[in-house]
Amino acid sequence: MAQLSYVSGSVGLITLQNPPVNVLSAATRQGIMESMKKALNDPKVKSVVICGQNGVFCAGADIKEFGPNISGPSIVPLIYDIEVANKPVVAAIEGSALGGGLELALTCHYRIAHSKTRLGLPEVTLGLLPGAGGTQLLPRLIGIPASLELITTGRHITAAEALQLGLVDHVTQSDTVDSAVKFALSVEGEPLDSRRISKRPCPHLPDLDAVFEAVMQKVRQKFYGAIAPIACVQAVRAAATLPFSEGMKREQQLMSTLFTSGQARALQYSFFAQRAVGRWSMPSGASWNTSKARPVHRAAVLGLGTMGRGITVALAQAGVSVVAVEIQEKQLNEAREHVYATLERGAQQSGVSPSCANITYSHDIQAVADVDLVIEAVLEDLSLKEKVFQQLSAICKPGTLLCSNTSSLDLNCLASQTKNPELVVGMHFFAPAHVMKLLEVVYGSKSSPEAVATAMQLGKKMGKISVAVGNCRGFVGNRMLKPYIEQSYFLLEEGATPELVDKALEEFGFPMGVFRMSDLSGLDVGWRVRKEDGLAEPVGTSGQITRLRGGRRYSPLGDILCEHGRFGQKTGLGWYQYGRPGGRVAKSDPWVFNLLEEYRARLGLTARPIDQQEVLERCLYSLINEGLCILEEGFASSPEDIDVIYVFGYGWPKHRGGPMFYASMVGLATVLERLDHYYRSNPDVPSLKPCKLLRQLVASGSPPVHKWKEITKKIQNRL
Numbered sequence: 001m002a003q004l005s006y007v008s009g010s011v012g013l014i015t016l017q018n019p020p021v022n023v024l025s026a027a028t029r030q031g032i033m034e035s036m037k038k039a040l041n042d043p044k045v046k047s048v049v050i051c052g053q054n055g056v057f058c059a060g061a062d063i064k065e066f067g068p069n070i071s072g073p074s075i076v077p078l079i080y081d082i083e084v085a086n087k088p089v090v091a092a093i094e095g096s097a098l099g100g101g102l103e104l105a106l107t108c109h110y111r112i113a114h115s116k117t118r119l120g121l122p123e124v125t126l127g128l129l130p131g132a133g134g135t136q137l138l139p140r141l142i143g144i145p146a147s148l149e150l151i152t153t154g155r156h157i158t159a160a161e162a163l164q165l166g167l168v169d170h171v172t173q174s175d176t177v178d179s180a181v182k183f184a185l186s187v188e189g190e191p192l193d194s195r196r197i198s199k200r201p202c203p204h205l206p207d208l209d210a211v212f213e214a215v216m217q218k219v220r221q222k223f224y225g226a227i228a229p230i231a232c233v234q235a236v237r238a239a240a241t242l243p244f245s246e247g248m249k250r251e252q253q254l255m256s257t258l259f260t261s262g263q264a265r266a267l268q269y270s271f272f273a274q275r276a277v278g279r280w281s282m283p284s285g286a287s288w289n290t291s292k293a294r295p296v297h298r299a300a301v302l303g304l305g306t307m308g309r310g311i312t313v314a315l316a317q318a319g320v321s322v323v324a325v326e327i328q329e330k331q332l333n334e335a336r337e338h339v340y341a342t343l344e345r346g347a348q349q350s351g352v353s354p355s356c357a358n359i360t361y362s363h364d365i366q367a368v369a370d371v372d373l374v375i376e377a378v379l380e381d382l383s384l385k386e387k388v389f390q391q392l393s394a395i396c397k398p399g400t401l402l403c404s405n406t407s408s409l410d411l412n413c414l415a416s417q418t419k420n421p422e423l424v425v426g427m428h429f430f431a432p433a434h435v436m437k438l439l440e441v442v443y444g445s446k447s448s449p450e451a452v453a454t455a456m457q458l459g460k461k462m463g464k465i466s467v468a469v470g471n472c473r474g475f476v477g478n479r480m481l482k483p484y485i486e487q488s489y490f491l492l493e494e495g496a497t498p499e500l501v502d503k504a505l506e507e508f509g510f511p512m513g514v515f516r517m518s519d520l521s522g523l524d525v526g527w528r529v530r531k532e533d534g535l536a537e538p539v540g541t542s543g544q545i546t547r548l549r550g551g552r553r554y555s556p557l558g559d560i561l562c563e564h565g566r567f568g569q570k571t572g573l574g575w576y577q578y579g580r581p582g583g584r585v586a587k588s589d590p591w592v593f594n595l596l597e598e599y600r601a602r603l604g605l606t607a608r609p610i611d612q613q614e615v616l617e618r619c620l621y622s623l624i625n626e627g628l629c630i631l632e633e634g635f636a637s638s639p640e641d642i643d644v645i646y647v648f649g650y651g652w653p654k655h656r657g658g659p660m661f662y663a664s665m666v667g668l669a670t671v672l673e674r675l676d677h678y679y680r681s682n683p684d685v686p687s688l689k690p691c692k693l694l695r696q697l698v699a700s701g702s703p704p705v706h707k708w709k710e711i712t713k714k715i716q717n718r719l
């Protein structure tokens with residue numbers, strides 16, 4: 001797992017050999033320790049270079065090993081041995097030097113990096129801190145403010161930035177190992193004391209207390225509820241105020257607390273879940289490793305409203321040539337300007353040149369004739385979309401993939417309008433489409449595995465986390481949102497206020513509660529769908545209000561707001577008031593309180609006190625229950641798929657892993673018991689009825705999330 005070889009006469013070259021990214025597994029740590037010992041004891045060796053196999057230095061500790069029974073040599077003494085070595089040790093950094101990998105490099109006496117290397121201490125994103133001396137060494141090398149920023153965000157930086165910060169000594173464009181070996185030869189025999197970072201004092205900062213106070217406040221606000229960023233700040237503070245050995249003890253103490261926390265478990269689960277969703281499968285058995293994606297050199301976007309513009313930007317930024325089509329001349333011109341400005345802004349932020357040149361605009365749908373893939377993003381209207389798919393099928397060259405950005409319509413209906421339904425898939429982007437990481441790739445009953453593979457690959461190229469899901473109403477994300485929103489309305493009917501419900505959800509960790517979120521998205525969107533579904537009936541100010549639709553409880557509260565023209569932020573009024581149309585600051589609105597009182601009076605409902613626990617249980621457990629139904633029915637292939645969708649598309653707090661992981665942390669038996677309880681008192685609310693899979697999981701002893709597949713398979717086989 002680490003090999004010592006001899007080069008250029010006097011250089012001991014230690015190569016980490018743990019593909020694909022040379023993580024510091026127990027065997028790798030053992031290998032480094034033994035190789036180091038051998039090199040230092042060998043009189044022929046005058047200097048040492050440490051590098052990684054296959055162009056990657058090291059991606060840090062092996063996260064898979066984390067747990068109560070972590071074994072093998074500990075990282076801390078291992079890397080300490082490197083720093084105290086009496087021969088110069090040079091890190092030859094290429095690919096990635098992350099977490100423990102960068103800490104390993106920090107204990108070397110010199111660091112030579114390839115220009116394409118990414119470096120960082122991303123432990124905070126795993127619920128940890130850099131626990132192999134990173135919090136004590138980095139501030140001594142690059143100062144406190146820069147260290148605080150890197151350690152609390154986990155941001156990866158380029159070699160150029162690392163050089164500027166003083167994190168590396170030299171950046172090379174040529175062979176990194178060769179450069180490092182030459183460098184090692186040039187410093188053989190030179191004194192090393194000034195090169196040992198632990199021996200350096202932390203650079204002085206005059207207003208230390210004020211800096212730490214400001215950072216702590218920022219971190220508490222930005223990463224609300226997360227404990228690792230706070231511990232990171234505390235550890236860096238120890239570097240600034242304590243001798244190195246004391247600082248190391250503090251680092252270890254803080255690390256021990258984080259290491260066993262539920263948040264670390266959730267974030268590490270999420271790390272692997274993000275990667276697992278790429279290994280998609282369909283109920284037919286087709287999957288990522290049996291299906292070949294087609295190349296997409298040229299794509300078209302049809303309809304340049306908000307979504308179409310965002311998709312155009314994301315495609316152009318990914319280097320795909322785009323044909324952007326909008327039949328309304330005015331909308332086309334506005335879109336052209338908007339896309340141009342967004343690309344310019346993005347280029348300024350990232351320092352690369354804008355990708356406007358690879359977009360052509362047209363108001364004629366015939367312009368899509370020779371593209372490899374079309375993404376339709378016209379209005380969310382079934383008959384309009386059906387017509388568009390008929391046209392696309394007639395115009396496009398054979399083999400063109402036809403994708404729809406629909407968020408709610410039946411993909412099979414669209415596919416049935418085409419000559420080749422196997423070439424139709426959903427690509428459900430989230431607004432703003434060039435910013436949001438999530439993409440639901442929706443397969444219909446006739447979608448071919450190649451079509452799914454192509455959409456998944458294109459999503460990846462666009463920097464999205466793509467999740468393949470089946471074609472049910474609302475797909476995965478929006479389908480689960482329905483019972484969540486429904487419960488929030490019922491809670492208002494029973495005595496809650498929008499403020500109370502939102503506070504409970506925001507304290508749980510959502511960036512916005514359900515009512516603030518609905519005001520932002522626009523209340524009219526759901527109203528239109530409910531009218532189309534025959535659910536929303538005119539309520540008016542007097543007369544009968546009915547709360548049952550087809551035997552199920554229904555709350556018309558959202559419809560009443562819309563009847564009053566309150567569509568949310570865009571009209572300045574919704575569940576809150578915003579001062580003006582387009583305003584963003586939500587303020588309580590007495591009009592809503594009066595409405596709720598009158599509404600309850602009209603229905604003979606008596607308001608009762610509702611606490612935050614009930615809000616969380618009813619909103620979250622009903623959403624979780626729907627997720628379990630989706631798994632049971634096979635519209636998502638794994639709980640990881642659902643969790644990734646919720647974390648990256650719906651603001652589920654990252655440090656809580658996702659709804660399925662959260663349910664397993666709370667205890668599936670508890671979720672079942674509470675759902676049973678609420679369903680007993682609300683038998684006309686079917687979304688509270690625990691699904692079969694939940695009962696089965698509890699009956700099987702509530703296995704951990706990664707074992708649920710065994711149970712879902714059994715249920716699906718029986719269906």
Ligand SMILES: CCCCCCCCCCCCC[C@H](O)CC(=O)SCCNC(=O)CCNC(=O)[C@H](O)C(C)(C)COP(=O)(O)OP(=O)(O)OC[C@H]1O[C@@H](n2cnc3c(N)ncnc32)[C@H](O)[C@@H]1OP(=O)(O)O
Nearest residue numbers: 059060061062063064098099100122130131132256259275
């Ligand atoms: C009981 C009480 C005990 C108390 C105290 C105990 C203290 C223990 C001592 C701790 C010492 C701390 C040391 C250190 O500070 C901690 C760390 O180093 S944590 C790890 C930090 N590193 C990272 O976060 C990097 C994570 N990786 C990446 O960002 C990316 O993988 C990459 C390196 C940029 C490469 O990206 P890609 O090329 O896109 O490739 P993939 O992402 O698909 O990865 C390929 C493959 O590798 C797996 N993998 C990647 N990194 C790790 C890792 N660090 N550990 C394990 N596995 C890793 C990844 O999952 C992929 O595999 P697949 O999932 O596809 O099978």
